[in-house]
Amino acid sequence: DTAVSQTPKYLVTQMGNDKSIKCEQNLGHDTMYWYKQDSKKFLKIMFSYNNKELIINETVPNRFSPKSPDKAHLNLHINSLELGDSAVYFCASSQGTLQETQYFGPGTRLLVL
């Protein structure tokens, strides 16, 4: 059984388009995260939701908007995609706060042309 799943796995799109990445966890965790890993493998936290409430909102362009319909889902919507948005986006979840183990999804490889 997949613990943290993301769709799609690969996403190739043109500059200026709007796209969404979906994430679901079946671990019963309260907290979910979105991370961005760039081509240099630098990993950066973008957002975190705890029980559908935004608790971490890092300095990210407002073209990125997370949405949590329930505590098992955290989707990422990106407007007006730019070349620099090309990266691997990981979703993760943990039982509680940052001091808990985080379980990562397989990643979504986004390429903006």
Add this chain to the structure above:
Amino acid sequence: QQPVQSPQAVILREGEDAVINCSSSKALYSVHWYRQKHGEAPIFLMILLKGGEQKGHDKISASFNEKKQQSSLYLTASQLSYSGTYFCGTEGTGANNLFFGTGTRLTVIP
């Protein structure tokens, strides 16, 4: 706020030991260690909390020196499966965020 990891890369023969260091310029509340293999998601190794902890399982252990604002990951008797990039993530005191280091690429050869 990004922690600094050293070394950037290391090559080991099976059975050798390695130490990876993670230093922060900020006071730390917790340190996370992850391993990521090429093309895969990061996998959790361990978390160390404020208080000067040491933790370990199997042949991988870590220490957290709160005063020096640094943590070290120890890999003993390395196995081929240890190859990957190791990341530390640091949570500052009073800060609700996690910053990752640039990673240490570890390669274990037969």
